[in-house]
Amino acid sequence: MSQNSLTISDRIQNHLDDLTRAERQLAHSILENYPASGLGPLSALAKDAKVSVPTVARMVQKLGFNGYLDFQTELREELKAKVQDPIAKHDTWAEAAPTEHVLNSFTDAVIHNIRQSLAHIDPVAFDQACALIADKQHSLCITGGRLTQTLAEYFFSHLQVVRPKVTHIQSSSSAWPHYLLDMKKDDVLVIFDMRRYENNSFKLAQMAHEKGAKVILITDQWRSPIHQIADFSFSCRIVVPSAWDSAVTPLLLLETMISTVQNLTWGETKGRIKALEDMFDQTKQFRKFT
Known part of the structure; x- marks a missing residue:
């Protein structure tokens, strides 16, 4: 390296x-x-x-x-x-375009991102953050920005099955103040903020912090300004040969968190999954091949 x-x-x-x-x-x-x-x-x-x-x-x-x-x-x-926008990022890569196929160069960049990110994640901090997310005594809120909202939705979709009292906060500043009304001390806010960092996200995190909520930040290698008030901050490398940044490393971190929280709450989570599957059977949402 x-x-x-x-x-x-x-x-x-x-x-x-x-x-x-x-x-x-x-x-x-x-x-x-x-x-x-x-x-x-x-x-x-x-x-x-x-x-x-x-x-x-x-x-x-x-x-x-x-x-x-x-x-x-x-x-x-x-x-x-x-602060690079997508066009500037594309031009940076185009100037030094690799001779090998993009499948190889892109994969190499992603693997490098994963290795570098994992090398700088503190396992103790990771375990403590997962314990907070698993604690059903406190409400859990999840939110993202313009592009990271997709990651927030993915995380929310799994966590709402794993444990109760999970809310997906829409990133629009006209919507999220309503969610802050009921936020209490020691509730947990998981927030995604990667370049280019959004003013709405910082304000939401700041107001949640002022209410006593625990803030868990998922960010990039340069770190969102939210890291200054976050209780836990996890940096993921996101640069790839593309006009857009990669979500592979943040997604890996999310799936590892989901697995960890699921194991911590399995006694209750197993029953919730069974109840959900029973509902799916009644609604006939999924095809059965029998």
Whole structure:
């Protein structure tokens, strides 16, 4: 794996165990408002993180950069990547189109995304998030944005079978305030927000957070601004040779979550599935081959 294929966030996560206390403090400060946090002068970054200027210089070198200017150049490239529209993304890939068939190049990109994403997901945090989603003592709300709404609907369709009190919140700002009326402390909001990050999604997450809800964010490798208030944030790599981003890695994460929550609640879930299948039989919704 080449160093250039990693985001600076990836590099920081890979080196956390090798950093000194001051460098780790700096790393967390960078990640808090990533990638914009490193775009100012070196002295400003050191001041914001409450560390010395030499600490910044040392950590930048540990991350594999020749100096702070090199570090900033990479950050600016990442910032450009965050805001690319579909046409710009297509042009980026077209300039370096691979010679092999697209089936191979696309699959290679997806496999790379999966490996990199899984390498940076904390299993403990994953288990804790799934436990929150499984806790039927609290209501569960699920929402997405313009394109990620499809992922939200998929997650909702399964979770409403697995456990009670699950709501799919429509992303329109004229609709979601109604759902916030009944949201209580320690209810759970699962929200999908990937580039280009949506103002409606941030406002919804912020208002839910202010009501005491637990926020679980599914985002991309650059991380939605919602990560600043999320209780759990899971980053999925989404870049492929296409004008659109890939949903394969987020979908893998979702299906793993569904399986985990199902196992945690199986005693009740089994009965819910049986009751649902009985209803399907009565409505004759599905063909039976007997």
